[in-house]
Amino acid sequence: MSVITTDNLTKRFPRVTALDHLTVEVQSGVVGLVGANGAGKSTLIKILLGLSPATEGTARVLGLDVATEGGAIRERVGYMPEHDCLPPDVTATEFVVHMARMSGLPATAARERTADILRHVGLYEERYRPIGTYSTGMKQRVKLAQALVHDPQLVLLDEPTNGLDPVGRDDMLGLIRRVHSEFGISVLVTSHLLGELERTCDHVVVIDGGKLLRSSSTADMTAYTAMLAVEVTERQGEPEFDADAALLARLAEAGLTATVDGGHVVLVELTGDEVYDVIRDAVADLGVGLVRLEQRRHHISEVFAVNPAVEEEVAHV
Structure with a gap:
């Protein structure tokens, strides 16, 4: 089943084209979205969430039109942003409960779901500590928890291993796989670390300069x-x-x-x-x-061999 489809999706800014007639279909499962900085990944996510209008073309998420059904999409989709955006003076429980309520869950259900999801991401024992006292890895887990608390059908994870050490990255990648294998939630994950995508994703979408370079199964790319x-x-x-x-x-x-x-x-x-x-x-x-x-x-980085500048920026981060 397709969870995301785009048709000639284009986004132009005054001096740059962020997405250039992008046509791609993303199936359910764990899908990697890779591209250099400025390739259009963040712009695509904003459009998919209904937060930014496209200049041309169309896109659908879970069968819903991003141009007219953004609210319904955000009810069914979880989003983990790349940058640190957590309030330091509240506990993980308070924050995730708040996000659950914002997603429409009743108070009792929000508290129950928060306890369950914080246990799942490994923060149950630390759930009453202020987020400002957390390590980088713990903060990333809080962001993942708030993306999952309302039981979405799809989650968009933007650089979820950012700032983590090798052990922390492995733990996060394991959590991402379990999101799909245990809960049946589809995942679209962006990353600059191509080795992570090779180990974690069933399918990889590669974009550069807002254009599609390749979309195929990880098995095909790493044959x-x-x-x-x-x-x-x-x-x-x-x-x-x-x-x-x-x-x-x-x-x-x-x-x-x-x-x-x-x-x-x-x-x-x-x-x-x-x-x-x-x-x-x-x-x-x-x-x-x-x-x-x-x-x-083969390595996914070989997809970028036609563009040495992109290969250097992405494959070697």
Whole structure:
């Protein structure tokens, strides 16, 4: 089922076109929206929420027209903004209850839903502390809680891992997956960290300069390549020995095509199953340790290869 559809959606400002005839269809599930700063992601979210009118084209969210049914859309959609927008002097419980009431829940239901959702995001024990005393990760969880408290059909999460350390990012990504798997809520999540989208999303939409670059399943974008990634250790007691160069030479002698892909990863063209045996024998003959031998996957960042400036801004953040 489509949760978001746009048809020739265009948004122009006096000196810039933020969205340029964007036509895309987003199915239910966990969908990633990626693009460089200025690509049009935030503008698209504002239009989808009915907060900003489009210049041209149409868009529908959960079957509702964004131009005429913005109020109904916001009743059914949760939104987690990117920037810190939480009042520091109120507790998480007070804030989330308030947001639940703003979404139309009665007082009793709002309190019950708040307790449930704060438990879900891991803040139940800290729910009566002022938000101003929270860490960045806890504040992000409060923003997620208020987006979920009214039991929406769809949530829009704008850079939900912003400012988090690696452990905090993993925890947040796990919560996002559970939003869909346990509650059946569809998710549209924006992120500059493409590795997060590869691990979290079922489908990825890539935009640049307000235009659609690609929309396809994550599995298609990260399909296996015809290359093996090989990583080996240096030879013990011989720090001057270049294991990568020696391995390349051995593989070349065996008639294989291989290169070094930055760092210490040797890429070998996979022409048949016998390639595995050749690599194994070469590693054993050289007396080095085998750290990794796996078939390489494409990365979402390769979508941006046609635009090096965008690739540098997005893929390496």
